[in-house]
Amino acid sequence: MGTTEIRWTPTVVSGYHRKHAIRLLSGGGEDGEARGASCVGGVGRRIYDEAVREALIVTWEAADRICGKRLKVVLPDFVASLERHGHLDLDPDVREGLFAVSAATMDRMLSPVRSKAKSRRKKRKISKVSKKIPVRTSLDWGEPDPGFLEIDFVAHCGRSMSGSFIHTLVATDISSGWTDSIPLLAREQSIVVEALGAMFKQMPFQVLGIDCDNDSAFINETLVGFCEARGLELTRSRPYHKNDQAWVEQKNGAVIRRMVGYERFSGLLAGRTLEHLYEATRLYVNYFQPSFKLREKIRDGGKTKRIYHSPATPCERLLQHESVDGRIKEELRCRREQLDPIELLHRIREAQQALATLLSPDGSIGGPGQKTLDQFLSELPEQWRSGEARATHRSKSEQPRHWRTWKDPFDGAMAKVVLWLQRDPDSTAKALFERLQSEHPGRFPDGQLRTFQRRIKEWRQVMAKKLVYTCVDDGSATEAEQGKP
Numbered sequence: 001m002g003t004t005e006i007r008w009t010p011t012v013v014s015g016y017h018r019k020h021a022i023r024l025l026s027g028g029g030e031d032g033e034a035r036g037a038s039c040v041g042g043v044g045r046r047i048y049d050e051a052v053r054e055a056l057i058v059t060w061e062a063a064d065r066i067c068g069k070r071l072k073v074v075l076p077d078f079v080a081s082l083e084r085h086g087h088l089d090l091d092p093d094v095r096e097g098l099f100a101v102s103a104a105t106m107d108r109m110l111s112p113v114r115s116k117a118k119s120r121r122k123k124r125k126i127s128k129v130s131k132k133i134p135v136r137t138s139l140d141w142g143e144p145d146p147g148f149l150e151i152d153f154v155a156h157c158g159r160s161m162s163g164s165f166i167h168t169l170v171a172t173d174i175s176s177g178w179t180d181s182i183p184l185l186a187r188e189q190s191i192v193v194e195a196l197g198a199m200f201k202q203m204p205f206q207v208l209g210i211d212c213d214n215d216s217a218f219i220n221e222t223l224v225g226f227c228e229a230r231g232l233e234l235t236r237s238r239p240y241h242k243n244d245q246a247w248v249e250q251k252n253g254a255v256i257r258r259m260v261g262y263e264r265f266s267g268l269l270a271g272r273t274l275e276h277l278y279e280a281t282r283l284y285v286n287y288f289q290p291s292f293k294l295r296e297k298i299r300d301g302g303k304t305k306r307i308y309h310s311p312a313t314p315c316e317r318l319l320q321h322e323s324v325d326g327r328i329k330e331e332l333r334c335r336r337e338q339l340d341p342i343e344l345l346h347r348i349r350e351a352q353q354a355l356a357t358l359l360s361p362d363g364s365i366g367g368p369g370q371k372t373l374d375q376f377l378s379e380l381p382e383q384w385r386s387g388e389a390r391a392t393h394r395s396k397s398e399q400p401r402h403w404r405t406w407k408d409p410f411d412g413a414m415a416k417v418v419l420w421l422q423r424d425p426d427s428t429a430k431a432l433f434e435r436l437q438s439e440h441p442g443r444f445p446d447g448q449l450r451t452f453q454r455r456i457k458e459w460r461q462v463m464a465k466k467l468v469y470t471c472v473d474d475g476s477a478t479e480a481e482q483g484k485p
Helices: 010-014 018-025 050-062 068-084 092-100 103-117 128-132 189-202 221-230 242-260 268-288 314-320 326-338 341-359 373-386 414-423 429-439 446-474
Strands: 148-156 166-173 179-184 209-212 233-236 294-300 303-308
Touching (some): 050 068, 050 092, 050 103, 068 092, 068 103, 128 221, 148 242, 166 242, 166 268, 179 189, 189 221, 209 221, 221 233, 242 268, 242 341, 268 341, 314 326, 414 429, 414 446
Parallel strands (some): 209 233
Antiparallel strands (some): 148 166, 166 179
């Protein structure tokens, strides 16, 4: 008959769990106290009393709340410095206990203090409207039909975002690259909706959807209602992910900044001028400016290879697309045949000159002015010789400086030097400088001799010119010198 083997475990003998039995055998009591625990937060045996904890908090605050590893290293010198300046007076037992605290124990003792003192970053509140609008990334587009637009703002604020300035609302078609823009004097949701409605009427295709960023002028009930009323698909990009709107971001620089520049524009007059500029730019860019379009992006390790379609204008892409109606294609061909690219470029240059004039009301920025189309065409072959053709991108002419940037070292002494020169015109600058040093010891170092020599040279030139002009005014010059036969 077989026997049953019984394993005598602590649970069978005492009814305790194995880890609890180990703690009891190690010297701890049934109340949960463990040998060697430092009792931070009321658990275990307390090694460091409240005085040590308060001293640690004071030094931690004085050290600008650094971590325990850094505080442990600097603690002896830091406490000595505080005591030396009378900011701290520790009892010897408290000092000994404070220096005995390890870096890890410091972090444990300061953890409840840190949790209350630490400022937590507020989470970005997501509005109810944002939850209604789905997110779309740059990888989600694929090959959409013409009509899906990305919209964005370009701020013409110069170097400061303060005050009022003009914003340009830019819309780019994903499929063809067709770009349109409208200047807005105020970035307000109702104005944005009206601008979008006017922009849709100018586009040669039917708008099917809008993709925007998380600007408050876009994420609102007004735009949501506008899209719902027209049956448009409204999506948004991820916050702080500009590449989700790569199509319109590229046009912001290649079209808007290229035509307008980076200066600050505000007011009704600047808005009207930008409107005239965009009217010509819209036709010139969409019908006569080819652009690249990304076809494929291949990642090989740390390198990325981009493959592009052949360059084509937005008009050509619409003409080649199968989903575009034949009537629309015929209208595009007729409009392209009627447009004159030179006349459009002339209008663009005139508008850019007008913008540059607004930036410089005194007329210091030169330009072609009001020229006829024939004059503009005749100057095109040689226009490259004059440099930048866009008046909005020309560098401002620097005025010669006529003021001093530091105090004249010879101020008050040159009058005496001029008297010396009048008495003895043949004196050298070095001799005069040594005489000046002897009369004013310590004021003029030897390194100022070259400056003094230039000053004397300028004075001699002025006196020589006065002598020449005096002879001419007195009539003492000969007839041959005066140019008479």
